[in-house]
Amino acid sequence: MSHEEFPTDAPAVVTCGLPYANGDLHVGHLRTYVGGDVFSRALETLGQQTAFVSGSDMHGTPVAVNAESEGVSPESFALEWHEIYKETFPKFNVDFDNYGHTHDETNTAITRSIVRTLEQEGYVYEKQIMVAYDPIDDQYLPDRYVEGTCPYCGEHARGDECDEGCQRHLEPGEIEDPISAISGNPAEYRERTHKFFEVSAFSEYLSDFLDGLEGTSNARNQPREWIESGLKDWCITRDMDWGIDYPGADASDESSSDREADGSSDLVLYVWVDAPIEYISSTKQYTDRIGPDVYDWEETWRGDGEIVHVIGRDIIQHHTIFWPAMLRGAGYTEPRAVMASGFVTLGGKGFSTSRNRAVWAEEYLEEGFHPDLLRYYLATNGGFQQDVDFSWEKFRDRVNNELVGTVGNFLYRSLLFAHRNYAGTPDASVSPEVESRIEEAIEAFTAGVNDYSIRDAGNAAVRLASFGNEYIQRNEPWKLTDDDPEQAAQVIFDCVQIAKAIAVLFAPIAPDRCAALWAQLGEDGSVHDVTVDAALVPPARSFDEPEELFEKIPDERVEELNEKLEARVAEATDDDTDDAPGEETETTDTTDMDDIEPLTTDRISFEEFQELDIRVGEIVSAAGIEGADKLAKLEVDIGLETRQIVAGIKQLHDLESLPGTRVVIVANLEKAELFGVESNGMLLAAGEKADILTTHGDAAPGTKIR
């Protein structure tokens, strides 16, 4: 299916993946929201009627568990985060037309209505499954509420997946020796009736849907595997209180009070059912607020709307399989595009919230940086689906060279010249050369939007500014004011026209700075209310002395920020060396086996050596990691605790003979995830053959090596 180019006559909605209400936002998260905001603003600049919505994702086991551990209700726990998000986004000029949350009345009502429709259409069936239950606290234990032993590898595992061991996803009822994660009570299994959504019925539809899906290619390609290998039906209910109650079979259920009625009484909907529905609900709330004559949510979601989902690439499947199947089954409009962003790395490595290795949203602002700078960086640093690396150095370079040097400088030099010599725009009209160059920029901008490339759209303005610098330089108006005043006026008029075009075309990326520029140009109204045509409308006659739009970031600031970050990481790392391990993993390589090569000439200090916590350990168990050629998972007793360590020794040793072997490990190496298995330390071994180091005597496990 091919789509008409933007702008179309239909209303569009741009949605951002819902932030999950249980933690702070960092620069990595911001990428998706900035991306969505830029895209929706750009659509509007093209003249497309657009709603931009999102909301907080309030439900789910993690919220319930975290709330429990803090001793507050899930609702107030999630609402607290919701309020924070709601306040944070505008600070980055991410201006949703509506920002709701999944627990509000609108979402509850629409969710129930959709689920009922799916039932009526015959897409939902019941099935008995085993669910863990805490008989002492009289509580069912879905997902992460239960812990126990993995039936496959014998590791300690969470109810939903073997998070420490083999990484398998566990079906409810599979885990052995279940205990409650909340109370610690031993749990038992009970047979429960759950609801399943017949996703498998949609495989043909979804396959066609993907063929016509626009956006980034990863969103189109990644889910194909699932369809080709056969879609599984989807359990859409959970045994818990926190969530949207599963709508009763009869149409008469109103609130959530009647939950003891029948077999499905305690069931709430799985969070991934009501989360995307918030896109619809949020749009409806927008309509409710401004009136259907301005924006009609039903035309969008039940008519011919242009639905664009902006998400992180980790939730592609939800938006390209489950969600369109639900929409289809319930008779809603299918999405036109899914834009799945790549991740943001920090200095080449993954963000790690537990190690505090992150640049937090609040922190960025507290450091005094303008939000538009970060927007520019995130939006234009690479293709949307590509990973983007953030570092203060790169940030400084791009701000100083591109925003200050190219864009800011062009605007300032032109407008200052215009103001000084003409008190505004000189009397002239745009030259053919500049007019066509601006038209070119508009085309590039439009093409960028239609390619779902916010980078291209953003660069259109920067390129135009670059042309402006070249143009003013080439024409040297400062020489012409005396020799050829008419020509000087012409050149400066052109420059002001370019400045105005930049204001229009760059506004999606830098809304605040472009609004300031617009005002500086003496234009009426808001730059956010105009469309691309305004770029060629003659500029206002008079304006005041301009101000510099962007400021340079001094090198010292970068050093300072890097030091702060390092110090913080060091502190966080120290903290968890000797106690609770953090949950987050880091993408680092521990597989680098030394070749027999030259000696390193760089010397390290004794202090640096002492930072290594090297210990004697004893292998308790060893097993190959399924699917991996070289990796083996080891349990190593290091006295104080038993560590899981992944080592590249699978084919080099007889794993069965390893238990009992005394080994040497680095205990404070940062954690890594190898082949999906967490490695908490490093086994020392020599050379390509991985000759395992041991001790000569019989030092006990845990003995420190120095």
Place this chain on the structure above:
RNA sequence: AGCGGGAUGGGAUAGCCAGGAGAUUCCGCCGGGCUCAUAACCCGGAGAUCGGUAGUUCAAAUCUACCUCCCGCUACCA
């Protein structure tokens, strides 16, 4: 392991989907210019056989196959 995304001058990135003059932009480097401008800006130059191998083609960074190395995903985590 399967699947997805990468591998392009010193660094970072574009192009590839719609194959065609030895390739974009930013930084860095060398040389020059300008002085309106936030030591900014403009011009010129050096520098890449576009991860490897084999194909298709008159023609491949761009298509196909295989391979290597990174990153990610793999459904009842959100």
